Every structure is written in C-alpha cells, then in structure tokens.
Amino acid sequence: MVRFFSYICIGWLVLCSGVKAEEQIPTNELIAQGLQVRSEDPARMAIVITELEARSLSSTETYYLTFFQGYSEALQGNFDGAEVTLEPLFEQPIPHDLKVLVTNTLVNVYSARGNWLKGLETIDVLTQLIAGAEKTSEDYQNALAVKAIFYNQIEQYKLGLTHATELFGLADNTRRRCVATILMIDALNKLNLPLSPNTLLTDSKAECSGFPMLSAFATAVRAERHLVDGALDMVVAILQPKIAEFEAADYPPLIIDANYVLANAYWQLEQKNQAVALLSRLTDFDIVDVNKARLSSAYQLLADIRRAEGDLNAAIELMDKHAELRHSYLNNVTSKLMAYQLAQQQITEKENEIMLLSSQNELLETKEKLLAANVENDRLFISLLCFALLVLCMFMYRTRRNHTRLKQLAEYDALTGVFNRGHFTQLAGTALEYAQDSKQAVSMVLFDLDLFKKINDTYGHACGDWALKQVAEACQQVARHNDVFARIGGEEFCILLLGCDCDVAMDVAEKCRVAIEQIDTKPSGYNFTIRASFGVSDNQLSGYKLGRMLADADEALYCAKSSGRNTVSLYDPGAEETALLRPDGSPVT
Ligand SMILES: Nc1nc2c(ncn2[C@@H]2O[C@H](COP(=O)(O)OP(=O)(O)OP(=O)(O)O)[C@@H](O)[C@H]2O)c(=O)[nH]1
Missing domain, CATH: 3.30.70.270 (Reverse transcriptase/Diguanylate cyclase domain)
Structure with missing residues (x-):
C-alpha cells in the first residue's frame, strides 16, 4: 500500500486537462504548455522538451527545461536521474513558482527512493515556500496533497490525515477532492478510526469517477475499509468485478493491495480456493521495497491456509518468506521512524532558534520602546525646563521693569525727566x-x-x-x-x-x-x-x-x-x- 501512494501522486499529476499542439509557438507559450501537459500527456511533454532543447533559451527558460526533464524522468520511474537533474536547480535563482514545483516533485522523488530524511527536509522547505500563499491557491493545495501523501508513506498517518482533511475542506476541484478522500480513507483505515465525515466512501466514489486511475485507488481503499469494518461481502462485491481491470492496468501496487484485501475477505468467508488463487498470483511479483508489508501479510495468509490444509512443509516455506519480508519491512519502518524523528528534531531546533530570535527581537523592541520613552521623557524635561526658564525670564523681566519704574519714580522728576x-x-x-x-x-x-x-x-x-x-x-x-x-x-x-x-x-x-x-x-x-x-x-x-x-x-x-x-x-x-x-x-x- 505504501508504493500505492507514489502511484496516486503520479496518477493524480497525470490526470490533468488537454493539450494544444501548435507549431513554432513562442518559447514562453511552449513553456506554459509544458507546465500544463507535464502531468497528463507524457508524449506531448517529450515533444515540448525536444523543441525546447533545440532552441536558444534564456537562463530562466533553461531552468524550466531542466525541470521538465527531471519531471519526465520521475514519471518514467527514473528517480535517481530525476534527483540528479532537479537538485541543482535549488542552487539557481529560479522563479518562486518554479521552486514550488521543483520542491513538490523532489518530495515525491525522495519518497520513491526511500530517502525519508531528505523528503522530510524538503517538506520543511516546501512549508516555508508556501508560507505566504493564499489557502485557495494552487500552490498551497498542491503542497497539502504532496505532504499528505508523504506522511501516509512514512506511516505518520495522523499528519497525513490532518493535511488530507484540510485539502478536502479547501479543494475546489474534483481531482484534488478525490485525492483528499483517498488519502483520508487510507489514513483512517491504518489508524483504525471511524470514517469522518461518514460520507467519505460515497464522496470518494463520486469525486474520483472522472479519473480512471484515481478511481481504481479509491476502490481499493474503500474495499480495505469494509475489510476493517468486517463487511466481507461488501469487499467481495466491490473488488471481485475490478480484479481483471486492475490486472489490465498493470499497476503492481494496486494488484497486490486489491488481491490481498479480497483474498483476506474470501478466507474469512471460508472460500479458500478463491483466496488461494488470489494470493498465489502475488507470489509472482518481484519483491519491491515498498510492497514488502503487504506481500509479507499475503505470505502469512497463504501460510495459514496451507497449515489449515495440513501442508506443513508449504506452510513453513511460506512463513520463511513472510519472515524475510517482515524483517526487511521492519528495517524499512525503523529507517522511516529514525528519519522522521531526526527531521522532527531539526524542526524543533529551528523552532527553538526562531523562538530565540523572536525573544531577542522582543528584547530589542522593548529596548527601543524604552529608548523612545526616555527620549520622550527627555523631551518633556527639556520642555519643562524651557517653560521654567521662560517663566523665570518673564519674572526677571517684570521685576526689572518694576524696579526700573520704581527707580524712575524714586530718582526722576515725572514731569521734566531730570533728577528730583x-x-x-x-x-x-x-x-x-x-x-x-x-x-x-x-x-x-x-x-x-x-x-x-x-x-x-x-x-x-x-x-x-x-x-x-x-x-x-x-x-x-x-x-x-x-x-x-x-x-x-x-x-x-x-x-x-x-x-x-x-x-x-x-x-x-x-x-x-x-x-x-x-x-x-x-x-x-x-x-x-x-x-x-x-x-x-x-x-x-x-x-x-x-x-x-x-x-x-x-x-x-x-x-x-x-x-x-x-x-x-x-x-x-x-x-x-x-x-x-x-x-x-x-x-x-
Ligand atoms: N504749571 C506748573 N506750575 C507750578 C508747578 N510747581 C509750581 N508751580 C507754580 O509756580 C508758581 C510760582 O510762583 P511764585 O512762587 O509766586 O513765583 P513767580 O511767580 O515765579 O515769581 P518770582 O519767582 O518772584 O519771579 C506758582 O503759581 C506755582 O503754582 C508745576 O509743577 N507746574
């Protein structure tokens, strides 16, 4: 189920609107077209890339071309190549919008490569990049989806649920709402929590109906929900008609999940043969890192069935396989947890640094206010001093004038002005x-x-x-x-x-x-x-x-x-x- 979400992400990106193929269109229009088709039309994307490669480009146009190249590599499953192509863009003065796109893609690339620590660090970068974005903006909502997928992948389901629920409340288009419902149901399944809102199952069906691949993932998580709830007939009713369709789509994670969930239901319904048929199909798959948990459960279920049949040798062989996968899976889980804790620690350190800075800031502000108050007091004091000086001068002037008058009266004759x-x-x-x-x-x-x-x-x-x-x-x-x-x-x-x-x-x-x-x-x-x-x-x-x-x-x-x-x-x-x-x-x- 873990790999499942990489596919959801890619599937979600792939299901966008149509393309206009024009010849000799200006470079900026060609780049706009690339941005529009990158997720929905890999063939057209390849043409756009070829055309751009043939043109002489400005540095910003070259950054977009590099992004398209890295994005295409990721879509084709070449995650190593995508990482090598996209990472250097961070060193360049790329436009903010492009930086958000590169960051989103790198989060998916890191998670696909199992590089959880880098994924978490990049999530942190993404959070800072969209800090000022409106909640209604595409940047903000895409980032929510990327984060919810990533957190579900590293089994931090509570975080995944929080981001998916926020996306569900904000999303104003059906594709994002579809992705949000799938992520919410999956997180609630894993947390064994009741559905909230309780219309989630019908919502996921309605919102995803226009997107075949997303619709397939939605069906798988809905079926798992019924398995969690013990509604085994519902699991059969939903998944049985879809198995052939999933096989045809050739998405291994989807096939592994659907087969395991349906086999589990059949086994509980005591329809052993159907269960065995579905589980046997799974043993054909190569051991892919991200499917280890589900495959190990499938081997365990098959071993239980063989033991019940009395075929102990087969059961032991299957249990060995189960143990091997389980061990590998647990190592994987440990590395995810360590990465998560490390990233959390880094974030806490950053938060502490920010708190320290803001408290220093507050101290500076207080000092500034104190200084301003002192200046104000000084000003008041100077004003008072000036006022006192003025009063003193006036007093002295009046005293002197009175004294002069008295002297005049005492010494001079009022009529002639000579001495008296x-x-x-x-x-x-x-x-x-x-x-x-x-x-x-x-x-x-x-x-x-x-x-x-x-x-x-x-x-x-x-x-x-x-x-x-x-x-x-x-x-x-x-x-x-x-x-x-x-x-x-x-x-x-x-x-x-x-x-x-x-x-x-x-x-x-x-x-x-x-x-x-x-x-x-x-x-x-x-x-x-x-x-x-x-x-x-x-x-x-x-x-x-x-x-x-x-x-x-x-x-x-x-x-x-x-x-x-x-x-x-x-x-x-x-x-x-x-x-x-x-x-x-x-x-x-
Ligand atoms: N207008 C005016 N008259 C004054 C003032 N002080 C004194 N007199 C007058 O000066 C006159 C002085 O008169 P007398 O003492 O008789 O002297 P006299 O008329 O000058 O005559 P002889 O001194 O003998 O030449 C008086 O009528 C006073 O009223 C004053 O301040 N103003």
Whole structure:
C-alpha cells in the first residue's frame, strides 16, 4: 500500500486537462504548455522538451527545461536521474513558482527512493515556500496533497490525515477532492478510526469517477475499509468485478493491495480456493521495497491456509518468506521512524532558534520602546525646563521693569525727566564728598523761572507744565553729561558742576539763561517768553557742604531776583551786596 501512494501522486499529476499542439509557438507559450501537459500527456511533454532543447533559451527558460526533464524522468520511474537533474536547480535563482514545483516533485522523488530524511527536509522547505500563499491557491493545495501523501508513506498517518482533511475542506476541484478522500480513507483505515465525515466512501466514489486511475485507488481503499469494518461481502462485491481491470492496468501496487484485501475477505468467508488463487498470483511479483508489508501479510495468509490444509512443509516455506519480508519491512519502518524523528528534531531546533530570535527581537523592541520613552521623557524635561526658564525670564523681566519704574519714580522728576530733589541731594552729597577728597573744584547753579505764576495764570497750568519741560530740555543741552541736573522745586532747578569753579558755572548759568529766553513757545499754542534768574556759588565760596552751597546759591539767586530778574548772580560771602550781572552780562552797581 505504501508504493500505492507514489502511484496516486503520479496518477493524480497525470490526470490533468488537454493539450494544444501548435507549431513554432513562442518559447514562453511552449513553456506554459509544458507546465500544463507535464502531468497528463507524457508524449506531448517529450515533444515540448525536444523543441525546447533545440532552441536558444534564456537562463530562466533553461531552468524550466531542466525541470521538465527531471519531471519526465520521475514519471518514467527514473528517480535517481530525476534527483540528479532537479537538485541543482535549488542552487539557481529560479522563479518562486518554479521552486514550488521543483520542491513538490523532489518530495515525491525522495519518497520513491526511500530517502525519508531528505523528503522530510524538503517538506520543511516546501512549508516555508508556501508560507505566504493564499489557502485557495494552487500552490498551497498542491503542497497539502504532496505532504499528505508523504506522511501516509512514512506511516505518520495522523499528519497525513490532518493535511488530507484540510485539502478536502479547501479543494475546489474534483481531482484534488478525490485525492483528499483517498488519502483520508487510507489514513483512517491504518489508524483504525471511524470514517469522518461518514460520507467519505460515497464522496470518494463520486469525486474520483472522472479519473480512471484515481478511481481504481479509491476502490481499493474503500474495499480495505469494509475489510476493517468486517463487511466481507461488501469487499467481495466491490473488488471481485475490478480484479481483471486492475490486472489490465498493470499497476503492481494496486494488484497486490486489491488481491490481498479480497483474498483476506474470501478466507474469512471460508472460500479458500478463491483466496488461494488470489494470493498465489502475488507470489509472482518481484519483491519491491515498498510492497514488502503487504506481500509479507499475503505470505502469512497463504501460510495459514496451507497449515489449515495440513501442508506443513508449504506452510513453513511460506512463513520463511513472510519472515524475510517482515524483517526487511521492519528495517524499512525503523529507517522511516529514525528519519522522521531526526527531521522532527531539526524542526524543533529551528523552532527553538526562531523562538530565540523572536525573544531577542522582543528584547530589542522593548529596548527601543524604552529608548523612545526616555527620549520622550527627555523631551518633556527639556520642555519643562524651557517653560521654567521662560517663566523665570518673564519674572526677571517684570521685576526689572518694576524696579526700573520704581527707580524712575524714586530718582526722576515725572514731569521734566531730570533728577528730583531727593535723588539730587543724595548724588550731590556724594559728589561733593568725592570732590573734597580729591580736592577738585565743584560749583552750583541754582535757578528759578521768573514770574512763572503769571504764565500759569495767563495760559493755564498745562502750558506752565509744557514750559517747565522745555526749560529742563534747554538746560540739559547746556550742561555736561556728568553734571548733576535736577528740578528741586516747583519752578526751581539746580546744576552741580563737578570739576568746575564759579567762573565756569557763571558761564554755564549765562548759557542756560540765554537758552531759556530763546525757547520758542509757539508750539504750546501761545506766544510768550520764558525767563529765569540764576544764583551761582562754588567750593571756594561755600565749601563742600551741600546745605551751605545750596543756601549760598539761593542767596545769590535772591539777589538776581531782587535786581530785576533774568540775570545771573555770583554769591559773594565777604560783601554786603552780591555781585550782579545784568541780562546783557554787565555788572550791576
Ligand atoms: N504749571 C506748573 N506750575 C507750578 C508747578 N510747581 C509750581 N508751580 C507754580 O509756580 C508758581 C510760582 O510762583 P511764585 O512762587 O509766586 O513765583 P513767580 O511767580 O515765579 O515769581 P518770582 O519767582 O518772584 O519771579 C506758582 O503759581 C506755582 O503754582 C508745576 O509743577 N507746574
């Protein structure tokens, strides 16, 4: 029965659709034709091969030709040749579809040669090749059939049944469904399991009716099923009419199986002669490796019959034959089992390797995620830091602005923008101390606007404010950068001149007086003249005390006011009268 499935495979491949013979067709069409007819029309296949051999081919076309050659060798039973032809294709960059076809064929070749380990390894390659294939695809379903046949051959019937059952559920053409039913029934027979689905027997008959050779195999497995179930009459009813047909088909495995199953039924039905006739036919066959199990059973059955007849010599001879075959068969079974276990071990090792790789992969992914999380955290931290810095900067800016504002308010006069009295007192005190320590000259110009009340009263307070601003601006132009200029009263200003004696101060005062008098008041909307009176003193006259110098400058200012205003007066500590200067600069007598 084992060889049986090699024939099923070949028979299944042989039963495909028709061929179109065209002359001078393009090479690619010729290859397509070869792929179509390879399994169904060996004669046409031979023509295709000859035609291709005569053409100059690209490397890919040559790969197809090589495949056709190897495939034909396998079909003709030259499995050694097929192996030598097909194996080198694996080293070449052949198209994926062709690789699947080569792999399928090699699995059959290896099993036919009893090279179970290579067969199993190639099954593994096949599984990887079709890993991405759709279940509805031809590649996937053909691979299922090849695997189911192979597993049944190495007597891994549970695996064979699993693949055949999947094929039965998926197959959308009758040929594949036929093959699936045959493989399922055979595996269930060997596993001594009930039929599932229970319509399998009728299904196999219906699905295989269009394919004579497959139909013959289906009949054989159905009959064996009835033998397993003890339905001996059914075995006879099914097989007896087919024996002649099987003989004519000249398929030894089929004849051996059918004859043994029918003989077994006849013997149990006590129809000894029919059983003996069928079994005797089997002794004509050469001992073929794959038929050893069935033939050994046939010899045992025949020996039982001879012993029952009392022909002990014949029985012993037959039992010797049975033992020889049985021994050989068991060796074969052992080698299959060893190959299977070895392949399983290799697969387990591969799976472990894959598991290791995937766990390493997971570790890498976790590391990557951790890294990404760290980057995210860093980003968050930097954002927070930036935000904190921004808040800090804003806080510092606002504090600084407030501080500047407060400083402005504390040190400057809001109307004119020059120093206020408080700040002037502080700065002037420090400047005088410094001048005293460094023995530098220092002088003071104190001035007060003339009749300012009248300006306010005549043109309004706003106009008075405008005039005060213009005065401050004009005198600031005259004063130096390091002079301390301040508004120390309503319409009273003071300039402390560091490093200057009273001569320079008198000059500065006069320039200020002229600058004030020249202020153009038209922009205020009115036309009037601003004037001021000046009092001057210095360290020579008043010493370095601010209070003293202010008082002396004020006294000089008083003199200026008294002498008619709009003039500059120098403090004179020795004289009863203060020296006066008229607006034109001439002394007052
Ligand atoms: N518009 C304005 N007027 C001010 C300000 N501070 C003081 N004054 C006014 O300045 C005037 C000073 O008047 P007085 O002290 O009588 O002196 P005067 O009119 O300038 O006369 P003499 O000093 O004697 O020449 C007052 O009317 C104050 O109200 C101010 O900030 N703005």
